[in-house]
Amino acid sequence: METVDVGVPIERHVGEDRVALTPEVVRRLTERGITVRVASQAGSKANFPDDDYIKVGASIVTQQQALGCNIVLTVRTPIDEDISNLKHGTLLIGMLNPFDKGNAVKLASAGLTAFALEAAPRTTRAQALDVLSSQANIAGYKATLIAAHHYPRFMPMLMTAAGTVKAARVLVLGAGVAGLQAIATAKRLGAIVEASDVRPAAKEQIESLGAKFLDVPFETDEEREAGLGSAGYARAMPQSWLARQAAMVHERAKQADIVITTALIPGRPAPTLIPVDTVAKMKGGSVIVDLAAGRGAEYQSHVGGNCPLTETDKVVVRYGVTIVGLSNLAAMMPTDASALYARNLLEFLKLIVTKEGTVNIDLDDDIVAATLLTRAGQVLRKF
Known part of the structure; x- marks a missing residue:
């Protein structure tokens, strides 16, 4: 079988400053005898200059040459021009949005063997390559810092000669990886933090970080079953439970200074957690940071997030409330984001590249099978 060479192109989406491989991971690949070709300046926005890649054995090449390798590693689905420069049969590995059927068809039409790492199962064995968690x-960390930036007051309580400043009240909705990090960061900044999640297991995690868990008790077996989630993800909850949660969130949001929403369900529109009438009742100067921006329901000619008033990649003020809809927060910390992501990719490559440096796609491996999106012109994922 043909020995592999790995290409790392420049990410050409606007605002995407991450890079698929860092020099640290390139060194580990070249030590295994794998050829790595990095497009010139691919890592510059993440503070990894070309010279750092050369020092660990990579070749610096043009964008087209990086795309010409038989394995191409990306952060996101390449733009159409770059897809057209990929050879039929190329292994494309990255965060390829496996829930977007149109995107999958486009990759299949290009003859690519595409692996979407977001589709990896939520199992202990897959944790090391869990790109959703790493990003x-x-x-979650950046969301809290952005909230603090837009909030016109202090986060911690301060006792000064001029008087006492009350601590900010932060409400975090959704206690997955992003939500838990947002809670931890807000606590470090001295805020009073409350959090809610549909999963009962989140209570212990929330309270271990020093936040108060806002409990909406289950009243039916259907609610209880949905609250357990599915394959490590939250599930859509019954309307009866959602109505009780909405009433509680409405009251807590009116008292909050900062609300951070993180609720996403894979393959489905993000649920509405902060409706318009809630925003209208919030305090002037308060802040919403919506991590589901651009993935919610349509509202007045735009797609919202967990709040209908959220506008993708914009910061807007509605009813005196600042609503932050930045959709790619991980890319705003590209150095560490790239470092973690590159290690995720390395762990995945270990599953499909043998010690001899050849490709072996083993569909008996649950991780490989789950992430394989397209092959031989076919879309393999069901929509």
Whole structure:
């Protein structure tokens, strides 16, 4: 079988400053005898200059040459021009949005063997290549810092000669990886933090970080079953439970200074957690940071997030409330985001590249099978 060479192109989406491989991971690949070709300046926005790649054995090449390798590693689905420069049969590995059927068809039409790492199962064995967790961790941290930036007051309580400043009240909705990091960061900044999640197991995690868990008790077996989630993800909850949660969130949001929403269900629109009438009742100067921006329901000619008023990649003020809809927070911390992501890719490559440096796609491996999106012109994922 043909020995592999790995290409790392420049990410050409606007605002995407991450790079698929860092020099640290390139060194580990070249030590295994794998040829790595990095497009010139691919890592510059993440503070990895070309010279750092050369020192660990990579070749610096043009974008087209990086795309010409038989394995191409990306952060996101390449733009159409770059897809056209990929050879039929190329192994494309990255965060390829496996829930977007149109995107999958486009990759299949290009003759690519595409692996979407977001589709990896939530199992102990797959943790080391869990790209959703590694990037959500960064997003949750950055969300809190952005909230603090837009909030016109202090986060911690301060006792000064001029008087006492009350601590900010932060409400975090959704206690997955991003939500838990947002809670931890807000606590470090001295805020009073409350959090809610549909899963009962989140209570212990929330309270271990020093936040108060806002409990909406289950009243039916259907609610209880949905609250357990599925394959490590939250599930859509019954309307009866959602109505009780909405009433509680409405009251807590009115008292909050900062609300951070992180609720996403894979393959489905993000649920509405902060409706318009809630925003209208919030305090002037308060802040919403919506990590589901651009993935919610349509509202007045735009797609919202967990709040209908959220506008993708914009910061807007509605009813005196600042609503932050930045959709790629991990890319705003590209150095660490790239470092974690590159290690995720390395762990995945170990599953499909043998010690002899050849490709072996073993569909009996649950991780490989789950992430394989397209092959031989066919879309393999069901929509």
